[in-house]
Amino acid sequence: MDAATITSWMREIDVAVRAERDHLVQLDAAIGDGDHGTNMVRGFEAVVQALGADAGTLVSTVGGASGPLWGSALRSGGRVLGEQMTFEGNQLVEVLSAALASVKDLGTAAVGDKTMVDALEPAVDTLRSRLHDGVALDQALDAAAAAAEAGMRSTVPLQARKGRASYLGERSVGHQDPGATSTALILRALQKAATKGA
Ligand SMILES: [Mg+2]
Secondary structure, eight states, rough: OOOHHHHHHHHHHHHHHTTTTTHHHHHHHSSSSSOOOHHHHHHHHHHTTTSSTTHHHHHHSTTHHHHHHHHHHHHHHHHHTTTOOBHHHHHHHHHHHHHHHHHHHTTTTOSSSSHHHHHHHHHHHHHHHHHHOOOOOHHHHHHHHHHHHHHHHTTTTTTOSGGGGGGGGGGGGGGHHHHHHHHHHHHHHHHHHHHOOO
């Protein structure tokens, strides 16, 4: 993988959040303020336009909680790669681990709080363990994306403990978390980008 993989990943995210914008809006309207789909589309549209620029674009363009969270995630992940021209699966695990750590730190969220962490953490853990077991990168990424999707679905019965949805208390139960949903899209986009580039 190389810089082109990252570029392709950002383009795949842009396509995915655009396709799922209305769904993300509906999910966020149920337990938040309904802006998540619009925010993610605006943010990644700006990222694609500014490809080669930095995660600051995302922070300033995506509204809501997701802008700072994804901005910080991508910046932390990017620091792992530095100026490296190419990278392997194990370094991708480090990138995603750094991204996860920054999200958990900034959002003070853990698995089970009904946030994007419910999708991101199992994806990172799955990618790490599959690669450790010697599974090929494309299959490991497919398993990681599937873990993010399972994590996304796991948020439905949970009561939100972080973010705006937590104000709803028990009324947040029965709704899929929008941040976990867009995170699953982002992990699936990574799998598509890496597979294309292979
Ligand atoms: Mg919102």
